[in-house]
Amino acid sequence: GAGVSQSPRYKVAKRGQDVALRCDPISGHVSLFWYQQALGQGPEFLTYFQNEAQLDKSGLPSDRFFAERPEGSVSTLKIQRTQQEDSAVYLCASSEDRVGTGELFFGEGSRLTVL
């Protein structure tokens, strides 16, 4: 595709609900990153994929967070039993670079609000 596409753009969930956020990276991009951005702050790293392999998940805040990229293209970030502190914008970025030092292209983000 022309750019990184994320859906939904906005999601409101009741505390305790599960949510799934989707990222469609630029076609052919090897690396895919998920970030969490709280209001007024910079993005914080969550996890990194190189093709279908999840090489780094050190930023996932708890075992309620799970990400996958089964075919090395589309990725899904799943949050189980959502809590109010999960409210944030979740950004996805992709890069054609294998290591992650190349330019990152970001999606518009998915804004999650947990009530």
Next chain:
Amino acid sequence: KNQVEQSPQSLIILEGKNCTLQCNYTVSPFSNLRWYKQDTGRGPVSLTIMTFSENTKSNGRYTATLDADTKQSSLHITASQLSDSASYICVVVTNAGKSTFGDGTTLTVKP
């Protein structure tokens, strides 16, 4: 905790004026430093990328500088426009590809 510090936190300037945003970092080992522009409700968009050997890079009215010895970078915006109102984020990338983001400077350009 934050290894990338940006200043000022926010800035208001009049249209047509210049401004300079600062970024200090302690992240290592250094691969490159990037400046992103993030409009409200949108994803960050890359403005410049500088490696260790580059000390200045321009992109239109945006000029970034890098002093790798003092671990400081600046982003200078010339002849500001209303559309420059956004958050400007400094990002330092390590050799392993790990990106550390600053909290950004929120710039407001007023007519």
